[in-house]
Amino acid sequence: MALISRLPNKTFRFYSFVVLIAIAGFLVIHSYSRQSEPPSAGGDAKLVSVQPLPEMDAAMCEWVPASARTSLLIWQRDAGPRAAASDVSRVAAAKRPPIRTVGDSYSVFSAVAVDPVRNEVVMTDENLFSILVYDRLENTPPGASLSEPKRMIRGLETMLEFQCSLYVDPANGDIYAVNNDTMNRLVVFSREARGNVPPNRFLETPHTTFGIAVDEKSQELMLTIQDDAAVVTYSKTAKGNDPPLRLIQGDQTQLADPHGIAIDPKKDFVYVSNWGTVNSRRVPAGQPRLAGESGDRLAHENEPLGRIHAVPGSGKFLPPSITVYSRASSGNTPPIQVIQGSQTQLNWPTALAIDPERGELFVANDTGDSIVVFNAAAEGDAAPIRVLKGSKTLIKNPTGVYFDQKNNELWVTNFGNHTAAVFKPTASGDTPPLRVIRSAPLSTPAPMLGNPHVVAFDSKREEILVAT
Amino acid sequence: MAHPQIAAFARLAEGNVKPRRSIAGQNTLITRTIHDLAYDPVRDEIIVPQLFAQAILTFRGGADGDEAPIRILQGPKTQLSDPERLALDPVHGEIFVPAIDRVLVFPRDGQGDVAPIRILEGPDTQLRGEGNVAVDPVHNLLFMNGVARVPGRGRMGQVLVFDRTASGNAKPKAILRGPMTQIDNPYKMVVYPPRKLLLVGIRTEHAASEDSFVGVWSIYDTGNVSPRWTIGGPKGILRQPRGITLDPKNKNVIIADKYLNSVFTFSFPEVF
Numbered sequence: 001m002a003l004i005s006r007l008p009n010k011t012f013r014f015y016s017f018v019v020l021i022a023i024a025g026f027l028v029i030h031s032y033s034r035q036s037e038p039p040s041a042g043g044d045a046k047l048v049s050v051q052p053l054p055e056m057d058a059a060m061c062e063w064v065p066a067s068a069r070t071s072l073l074i075w076q077r078d079a080g081p082r083a084a085a086s087d088v089s090r091v092a093a094a095k096r097p098p099i100r101t102v103g104d105s106y107s108v109f110s111a112v113a114v115d116p117v118r119n120e121v122v123m124t125d126e127n128l129f130s131i132l133v134y135d136r137l138e139n140t141p142p143g144a145s146l147s148e149p150k151r152m153i154r155g156l157e158t159m160l161e162f163q164c165s166l167y168v169d170p171a172n173g174d175i176y177a178v179n180n181d182t183m184n185r186l187v188v189f190s191r192e193a194r195g196n197v198p199p200n201r202f203l204e205t206p207h208t209t210f211g212i213a214v215d216e217k218s219q220e221l222m223l224t225i226q227d228d229a230a231v232v233t234y235s236k237t238a239k240g241n242d243p244p245l246r247l248i249q250g251d252q253t254q255l256a257d258p259h260g261i262a263i264d265p266k267k268d269f270v271y272v273s274n275w276g277t278v279n280s281r282r283v284p285a286g287q288p289r290l291a292g293e294s295g296d297r298l299a300h301e302n303e304p305l306g307r308i309h310a311v312p313g314s315g316k317f318l319p320p321s322i323t324v325y326s327r328a329s330s331g332n333t334p335p336i337q338v339i340q341g342s343q344t345q346l347n348w349p350t351a352l353a354i355d356p357e358r359g360e361l362f363v364a365n366d367t368g369d370s371i372v373v374f375n376a377a378a379e380g381d382a383a384p385i386r387v388l389k390g391s392k393t394l395i396k397n398p399t400g401v402y403f404d405q406k407n408n409e410l411w412v413t414n415f416g417n418h419t420a421a422v423f424k425p426t427a428s429g430d431t432p433p434l435r436v437i438r439s440a441p442l443s444t445p446a447p448m449l450g451n452p453h454v455v456a457f458d459s460k461r462e463e464i465l466v467a468t
Numbered sequence: 469m470a471h472p473q474i475a476a477f478a479r480l481a482e483g484n485v486k487p488r489r490s491i492a493g494q495n496t497l498i499t500r501t502i503h504d505l506a507y508d509p510v511r512d513e514i515i516v517p518q519l520f521a522q523a524i525l526t527f528r529g530g531a532d533g534d535e536a537p538i539r540i541l542q543g544p545k546t547q548l549s550d551p552e553r554l555a556l557d558p559v560h561g562e563i564f565v566p567a568i569d570r571v572l573v574f575p576r577d578g579q580g581d582v583a584p585i586r587i588l589e590g591p592d593t594q595l596r597g598e599g600n601v602a603v604d605p606v607h608n609l610l611f612m613n614g615v616a617r618v619p620g621r622g623r624m625g626q627v628l629v630f631d632r633t634a635s636g637n638a639k640p641k642a643i644l645r646g647p648m649t650q651i652d653n654p655y656k657m658v659v660y661p662p663r664k665l666l667l668v669g670i671r672t673e674h675a676a677s678e679d680s681f682v683g684v685w686s687i688y689d690t691g692n693v694s695p696r697w698t699i700g701g702p703k704g705i706l707r708q709p710r711g712i713t714l715d716p717k718n719k720n721v722i723i724a725d726k727y728l729n730s731v732f733t734f735s736f737p738e739v740f
Contacts, residue, residue: 093736452724
């Protein structure tokens with residue numbers, strides 16, 4: 001008191017202010033810690049209740065400009081060197097590199113198509129997000145690490161990610177590449193495209209397109225839509241937000257998680273492979289027809305009914321199938337032909353190809369590790385007329401298949417082992433390929449991480465579970 | 469994405485490696501893209517949503533190959549419409565499934581056409597498409613995140629915090645939102661109850677941005693609060709962080725990145 005009484009009034013007011021600030025700071029920190037961490041009800045990680053946060057009866061308001069935490073940060077910022085060290089450690093922690101990485105450093109072939117005019121083969125790569133173009137007769141020597149592509153399209157400008165199907169225009173070599181579920185865009189590149197270049201044009205598509213087939217006679221392209229169990233048809237030159245010309249969708253269609261699609265130009269039929277899971281879609285009476293993942297806009301009449309129109313509890317698990325339609329059909333149309341049943345050996349039937357002259361349908365049978373070949377007129381629980389499968393074939397998780405009519409060859413892309421393999425179309429059993437293009441050194445393991453969406457830790461087995 | 473699977477990699481796996489096992493094939497009933505998964509350490513089970521068939525699938529913890537699930541939740545009573553994501557409360561045996569502006573809660577042992585045991589829904593919940601969910605069974609909290617349109621402030625990412633047992637038209641206990649949070653597009657979350665921490669994956673609007681990160685908050689943080697720690701960003705290693713999980717024994721944070729098609733393990737003792 002004696003000291004205080006000797007201070008000038010101005011100095012006294014200054015020190016009083018400092019003391020008040022210090023007390024206020026203490027109270028802020030104290031109240032923060034109390035609010036931030038309610039008293040423990042008996043230690044950590046036990047099944048106990050803790051003191052609930054205050055009931056908020058009024059409308060919930062955002063704490064603007066700052067919560068106690070923010071006040072604390074401001075206080076820390078003003079507190080000098082100690083806070084600065086904390087910030088340094090936080091920045092260093094943010095920049096800390098991973099101690100381990102699981103991932104594939106090589107291209108992984110997904111879809112395949114041949115340009116018979118220019119004698120090239122084109123493949124999509126779902127791992128490094130690229131399109132790779134090779135000479136059609138490329139054959140990676142066993143001692144070589146891999147085959148270098150003639151051209152590569154890759155980079156953020158390309159809009160390429162999980163391109164799961166492909167079409168090459170025989171007239172001009174244009175490459176059509178379908179994104180599955182991360183971009184909602186079909187991108188089209190000219191044959192000259194290479195590097196990190198934007199597509200020459202793109203078409204906004206429904207979410208989860210998978211397969212593409214083009215009918216050159218009618219100049220139309222058809223896409224399968226997984227989410228909506230639908231097939232949409234566009235003009236081949238469609239771009240931007242052009243709407244589909246036709247739509248096949250509905251319970252009668254028997255479409256169920258459709259994947260591959262192929263057109264038989266002789267019969268004018270379209271074949272679709274289905275993995276077998278589906279739900280019903282309905283527009284409630286008096287409600288608008290909505291499109292988009294969240295139903296955020298009105299749908300064009302030929303856009304599929306989106307998931308906003310899913311009927312709760314209508315989901316079904318069906319056996320895998322091949323369903324066949326007249327190419328020009330639309331609406332809730334039943335298939336004219338269905339291949340389905342235990343004899344078919346279908347197991348995640350993915351890409352499809354047609355040999356119209358022999359009347360044969362090739363199916364990339366992903367988890368069957370096989371190519372199953374059907375008479376294109378087969379119906380019901382039909383057995384394949386040939387099965388290409390075995391260690392000599394190198395077929396492992398095939399996701400792409402292409403019939404090269406001009407050169408009478410069958411191409412298979414193997415998601416499971418960095419290879420694309422070429423066979424005679426009549427090959428069956430455990431037959432070695434005629435040629436192989438490899439994108440990685442021989443026997444390089446494939447993690448098969450295509451869109452690692454979620455991880456969990458299995459503490460019992462000390463394993464990282466990764467769902468894609 | 470051409471080939472879905474649930475792959476199990478050894479904890480110490482590195483680089484181009486095959487998974488120890490992979491759940492894939494017709495009998496599994498799974499399909500693309502699996503947007504969520506929970507491992508139940510109590511029952512040693514794996515729980516996965518099936519969007520197209522409107523179902524919740526439960527597998528043995530050690531399931532491998534083309535193996536069928538041991539339980540399926542599916543049918544009209546479930547009210548499941550587009551189950552993309554879920555969270556498991558292994559302590560109380562409950563599965564939380566977001567459904568646009570609702571959260572459906574099911575018993576873990578539910579089999580077949582089972583009705584939810586409670587539903588969180590209504591205007592006061594402020595649920596408007598919050599897609600990601602996490603549960604803290606110790607402190608009895610439920611976290612939902614998404615992007616909200618805030619009057620006068622546009623689009624803002626947020627984390628809504630509810631009582632774990634909230635039902636009906638319950639209000640959130642707290643909202644984590646605002647420029648200091650840097651929560652732009654929040655994605656997967658995970659809770660670490662022993663340290664009372666919440667980890668949230670944050671993506672920026674720009675595709676594959678090096679500014680994406682995983683932020684760490686207290687489970688009691690509310691309002692416009694900076695993350696206590698960040699992993700990645702700005703100009704960091706993460707581009708599009710998706711799944712996050714924890715290995716407490718080894719003090720590791722494990723993060724999946726979609727753009728890099730990779731799974732990263734970070735040593736991050738600060739969280740444990």
